[in-house]
Amino acid sequence: xxxxxxxxxxxxxxxxxxxxxxxxxxxxxxxxxxxxxxxxxxxxxxxxxxxxxxxxxxxxxxxxxxxxxxxxxxxxxxxxxxxxxxxxxxxxxxxxxxxxxxxxxxxxxxxxxxxxxxxxxxxxxxxxxxxxxxxxxxxxxxxxxxxxxxxxxxxxxxxxxxxxxxxxxxxxxxxxxxxxxxxxxxxxxxxxxxxxxxxxxxxxxxxxxxxxxxxxxxxxxxxxxxxxxxxxxxxxxxxxxxxxxxxxxxxxxxxxxxxxxxxxxxxxxxxxxxxx
Numbered sequence: 465x466x467x468x469x470x471x472x473x474x475x476x477x478x479x480x481x482x483x484x485x486x487x488x489x490x491x492x493x494x495x496x497x498x499x500x501x502x503x504x505x506x507x508x509x510x511x512x513x514x515x516x517x518x519x520x521x522x523x524x525x526x527x528x529x530x531x532x533x534x535x536x537x538x539x540x541x542x543x544x545x546x547x548x549x550x551x552x553x554x555x556x557x558x559x560x561x562x563x564x565x566x567x568x569x570x571x572x573x574x575x576x577x578x579x580x581x582x583x584x585x586x587x588x589x590x591x592x593x594x595x596x597x598x599x600x601x602x603x604x605x606x607x608x609x610x611x612x613x614x615x616x617x618x619x620x621x622x623x624x625x626x627x628x629x630x631x632x633x634x635x636x637x638x639x640x641x642x643x644x645x646x647x648x649x650x651x652x653x654x655x656x657x658x659x660x661x662x663x664x665x666x667x668x669x670x671x672x673x674x675x676x677x678x679x680x681x682x683x684x685x686x687x688x689x690x691x692x693x694x695x696x697x698x699x700x701x702x703x704x705x706x707x708x709x710x711x712x713x714x715x716x717x718x719x720x721x722x723x724x725x726x727x728x729x730x731x732x733x734x735x736x737x738x739x740x
Contacts, residue, residue: 465506465680466552467584471658471659471662471666471667471671471675472616472662472666473616473655474613474614474615474616474625474654474656474657474658475552475625476609476612476647476650476651476654477586477589477609477612477625477627477628477629477630477631478617478628478629478648478709479605479609479629479631479632479637479643480629480630480631480632480736481601481631481634481636481639481640481643481646482590482631482633483634483635484633485590485631485633487588487590487631488550488588488589488590489513489550489551489578489581489587489588489589490550490551490552490553490578490581490587490588490589490590490630491510491547491550491551491552491553491576491589491590491592492552492553492555492570492571492574492575492578492589492590492592492593493509493510493552493553493554493555493571493584493592493593494507494508494509494554494555494556494557494562494567494594495507495508495527495530495536495543495554495556495557496508496537496556496557496559496560496565497537497558497559498527501527503525503531503633504531504537505525505530505531505535505537506524507527507530508561508562508593509592509593509594509595509633510535510550510552510556510592511592511664514548517543517641518546518547518548518627519551519655522545522546525552526545526552526554526676526711527574529543529545530543530545530554531543531544533563533707535554536556537556537557537558537559538556538710539556539557539558539566539569539573540556540569540573540655541555541556542554542555542556542573542574543579543607544577544738549581549659549720551581551590552553552638553574553576553577553578555570555574555577555630556567556570556571556722557593562593563569563599565597566605567593567595567600567603567604568604568606568607569592570575570593570607571593571603571604571605571606571607571608572608572610573592573606574589574608574611574612574650575608575609575611575627575630576605576611576612577611578626578627579614579626579627580626582624582626582627582638584623584624585624585628586624586626586628587626587627587628588628588629588630589608589627589629589630589631590630590631590632590633591604591608591631591633592633593613593634595632595633595634595684596634596635597634597636597643598636598637598638598639599643600634600636600643601632601634601636601639601642601643602639602643602645602646604632605630605632605642605643605646605647606646606649606650606652608630608632609630609646609649609650610650610653610654611628612625612627612630612655613653613657614626615661619651620671624681624720625652628724635716637676641694642656654692655679659672659675659737660683664739665740666739667739668711668713668739668740669708669713669714669715669716669739669740670713670714672716672737672739673690673718674687674717676690676718676720677718680720683722684712684728685723685724685725686720686721686722686723687720687721687738688694688718688719688720688721689715689718689719689720690717690719691716691717691718691719692714692716693705693708693714696715696717696721698717701717704717707738710740711740713739713740724732728731
């Protein structure tokens with residue numbers, strides 16, 4: 465019986481910020497309510513010139529077309545329209561001006577819809593929702609990256625990730641550090657979701673401990689210790705050892721200690737993750 469295996473890992477899409485959506489296969493914008501308008505909806509985001517060109521080509525305004533295609537300001541609704549050499553996805557973001565949470569969710573819904581358009585190669589997606597601040601860039605990036613997560617197929621051949629790249633369209637200054645924050649958050653969520661979604665024949669105490677050590681071992685100010693059955697016995701972890709007797713896999717306990725500079729308090733988080 466092998467003592468460890470290589471667990472499946474979901475790749476995070478490349479992330480960047482740009483002043484335009486140039487080069488994207490799919491552009492995602494928001495659709496919100498507009499009282500008094502004929503359609504009751506308006507588009508948030510997109511360059512006015514690009515909208516005018518598209519509406520001239522299509523012979524109708526984009527908001528009206530989105531409504532006819534099944535879209536609406538209702539959060540989570542989507543309408544896919546032709547856009548230049550690719551596609552435009554208009555995502556419902558509520559009846560009023562989008563809040564931060566509306567923006568995060570709309571970006572995620574848009575990316576999930578874009579993933580359905582991917583063929584034999586990953587698509588490049590641009591989130592263009594009139595984002596004017598560095599914080600807004602981070603919020604949209606968080607939603608987009610989390611929306612790009614998918615359960616990796618466990619096969620012998622490599623699978624294509626449906627989303628190859630995410631671009632947040634914004635002219636905000638100081639956005640790049642905010643992008644890095646979104647990447648760190650998404651990497652952590654992707655890893656946790658991968659562990660949760662890995663089947664029990666691949667994820668068991670020893671393989672989980674090995675994966676945790678590999679994934680967390682290079683983080684600054686973080687130490688990772690793994691207690692095997694002997695260390696658990698000497699440490700008095702009788703309950704954990706008793707539960708472990710129900711499996712032919714020996715139990716493990718992973719302890720990660722983070723000691724940032726200047727820390728003045730101690731916080732303990734205990735995760736009850738059972739593997740056999």
